[in-house]
Amino acid sequence: MAKTEEQGEKQGEDVPTLVDPTLTRELPSTPRGVRTRASLVAAARTVFERDGYIDSRLTDITKEARCSTGTFYTYFDSKEEALAAVLHEAQEDMLHPGPPQEQHADRTVVESLEAGNRAYVDAYKRNAKLMLLLEQVAAIDPKFRRLRLDRGKAFAERNCRWVKKLQAEGYADPSLDPVMSASALSLMVGRMAYYKYALDEPDWGSDDLLVETATKLWVNALGIPADGSRRT
Template sequence: MSKTEEQGKELPVLGDAAPKRDLPSTPRGLRTRASLVAAARTVFERDGFIDSRLTDITKEAQCSTGTFYTYFDSKEEALAAVLHEAQEDMLHPGPPQEHHENRSVIESLDAGNRAYIKAYKRNAKLMLLLEQVAAVDPEFRQLRLDRGQAFAKRNCKWVRKLQDEGYADPSLDPVMSASALSLMVGRMAYYKYALKQPGWGSDDLLAETATKLWVNALGIPADGSRRGD
């Protein structure tokens, strides 16, 4: 099993928030469903989930309402499909689970933060939409919470690894530290890219700041060496 497949197994699937059907068995059916998913994302991001209508989606996809119901039972199920399609990109794991042999721990952490921030920026409208729906739909709200916990759990493994290897402060609780730092970077990206908070500077500044805060919070030496070296 590849590392990507292993990571995917750790995360709840956004498509589980709504009833799922088997994928179409014909190339034409797959194309039609893909067209509907793309159209739904366009409409949801443009109009918001609450104000969007099925007729807007079918108009965007240039198909009939009956065709929509061939593949989805509701707007919620269409949204789940949109989120499922985007999850590999928008839900990047963030900090790496091991540092590259040609990178220091800090460089690896910085690379992970930059990859996460780029993915978030690409999908900022969708992330804002997920916040909107989670506020009114308990299933999507629970799913959002579950996914956040899954990421914190995975980042916790990396924090514990850094502690075991002598890079991070061993007195820190890895679960609480990973949860707090994961939330911090996620909200930074949310305010900058989804809410478009003014005065937040460049993408580089956001990534550099996030990495410095991780490094300082975990007590990693500024030169990336092991503590006490």
């Protein structure tokens, strides 16, 4: 999956939200309220990532934020609403960079793909614990699972546009189905990052090795010449 799961597109404009809009509120109107809410959101993320969503308790969040239960209920109605706030703040950084939608003038196609994969890996690594949390929540919450699937589909569609562009310009194998190819390759790199960063598998090598391997697999699968030139 080569922020490529957005050059040429405003970041995030075509990506569905991870947050159920019924769980969001307007931000506080006072500076103190904004600070208190931000403290609660940060505490909630810490607790969710540490204990998991199922086992976390409101008292754990308030203890982490050093505030009362009453203060929590001033800003959120439930643990579910606190999670929505955490995701709302994190989802922009969690936008999965993928293959660039426009070719960088100073890069080959392969170099652009590698840069996209590296940006994806960096974003995943920053949010690895939260990505693991999303797996847990998706397993128990059908509504959230639907939001997550829609978001993943949007990333795959973006990557599909890039594959079609490469095919039209003579870089990629024109016989490949772009939808299936983009979906499969996006899922492949996503799971690579999941095992290395979310599950913290010790035998997955360095960040550079993951990026290099993901890029080579994309290039080989799409039939792109190794030097980034057009196919003859």
